[in-house]
Amino acid sequence: MMKLRQDLVLRKVGDDYIMVDPSQGMVDLSKVHTLNETAAWLWEQLVDKEVNAAYIAELLCERYEVSQEKAAQDAESLIQEFEKAGLLEA
Amino acid sequence: MEANTTPELTSHYYEIADLQLELRFPARLNLNDILPSFVGFRGEKRNGTPAAVVIFQEEEVPSEEEWGALRSDISLVWGDNFRFYEQENAFVTLIKHTVKDKQWMMKSAKDFSESRIYGKADDARMGEFVSWLLMVVFGQVGLQHRLILIHASVIAYQQRQGIAFLGKSGTGKSTHSRLWLQHIPNTELLNDDNPVVRLEEDGKAMIYGTPWSGKTPCYKNKCVELKGFVRLAQAPLNRFTRKKGVESLVAVLPSCTALRWNKDLFNAMTNTLSQLVEQVNVGYLECLPDAEAAKTSYSALFEE
Numbered sequence: 001m002m003k004l005r006q007d008l009v010l011r012k013v014g015d016d017y018i019m020v021d022p023s024q025g026m027v028d029l030s031k032v033h034t035l036n037e038t039a040a041w042l043w044e045q046l047v048d049k050e051v052n053a054a055y056i057a058e059l060l061c062e063r064y065e066v067s068q069e070k071a072a073q074d075a076e077s078l079i080q081e082f083e084k085a086g087l088l089e090a
Numbered sequence: 091m092e093a094n095t096t097p098e099l100t101s102h103y104y105e106i107a108d109l110q111l112e113l114r115f116p117a118r119l120n121l122n123d124i125l126p127s128f129v130g131f132r133g134e135k136r137n138g139t140p141a142a143v144v145i146f147q148e149e150e151v152p153s154e155e156e157w158g159a160l161r162s163d164i165s166l167v168w169g170d171n172f173r174f175y176e177q178e179n180a181f182v183t184l185i186k187h188t189v190k191d192k193q194w195m196m197k198s199a200k201d202f203s204e205s206r207i208y209g210k211a212d213d214a215r216m217g218e219f220v221s222w223l224l225m226v227v228f229g230q231v232g233l234q235h236r237l238i239l240i241h242a243s244v245i246a247y248q249q250r251q252g253i254a255f256l257g258k259s260g261t262g263k264s265t266h267s268r269l270w271l272q273h274i275p276n277t278e279l280l281n282d283d284n285p286v287v288r289l290e291e292d293g294k295a296m297i298y299g300t301p302w303s304g305k306t307p308c309y310k311n312k313c314v315e316l317k318g319f320v321r322l323a324q325a326p327l328n329r330f331t332r333k334k335g336v337e338s339l340v341a342v343l344p345s346c347t348a349l350r351w352n353k354d355l356f357n358a359m360t361n362t363l364s365q366l367v368e369q370v371n372v373g374y375l376e377c378l379p380d381a382e383a384a385k386t387s388y389s390a391l392f393e394e
Contacts, residue, residue, distance in 0.1 A: 007353050013364045014335030020343065020360040022350035030343060030350060034336050 002051045002088045010043050033085055053079060105133035106228060107237055107286040107298040112140040124217045127301040127309040142231040144205045151195040151208045157182050161351055183226055185219050194219045202230040225302045229347040233358040236289040239347040243267040244280040244297055252280055252297040252314040253391060256345040257322040262379055266322055269384035282306035287316055289362050295369045318371030318391050325376030328383045330390035338372035
């Protein structure tokens, strides 16, 4: 079961939603992830929950005027983005 | 150890950026001689517990296998002559030396509220090492009090407002401060390497001088309101670019001190920093080492 990484804290700085990722390597270079408003809202909804496409699609349908098909696509790509950026953990 | 070999310890109190440090050192050692840059920061014992207690143990440095997991060997703020190790209930900071007898070691509680320094009091470099270890302690303890120790050269303008110039070593932070001193009236150097930024209760950002200032002896126990952070980059022209939101955070983050593998301390730092960058001006200055560069950053911060 995939979850959001618990060590990442979502913050709003100015108009941006960001998370500072203290990279665990030996070199002191932290990464900063930026989320758009929808992704940030979804992040907050998903804290401590299982990250799965069906649930994300449901959240999107509740909040936005969007077809179920489009919501399902968006949910899939969001999970892929999160995974690629290393924001998920088992 | 036999009881009569334990030297009597004397407590010394210091106030840095309004945070109290207590040093317990053998009574025979003259701390003002060992730590001359700290003399202006001496304070009285306050009610309540100091933010950090640091005890000097004139003992052998424990052997290598006891140090724990190696965590970091370089830092933009701290240079490269040391190692950090993590143990279950402690952090170990080691100042390396090829001769084992000349190594210095500090063992700190995970929140750095208490540390023990191990080394030889007859080491000619004792003051330098103790000062540096105290900077490590202060940097981490401060995070829990909305303070961030940063790597910067700081100018105070009209004794009221501070500008912190950021950049990797060799970028020209000190040079840019000098240019302000020469070409902008009413300016003063507050600190040349390791000032502390503090987010006050009312949300105001302040910047403080410290006993640490790199190669420049500028140890001022005073503070001014922080007007802005300016990250410098050498360029064939002078140009200031204002930054907002995530870009402002990214501009300042590399100059901040936090042990990033300690989640609590790191989160405390990013919390404070995300609020700070909303309070003050943040920008990049591409610059030449000339008078025009100082005038460019001055007018970007004070005339717009």
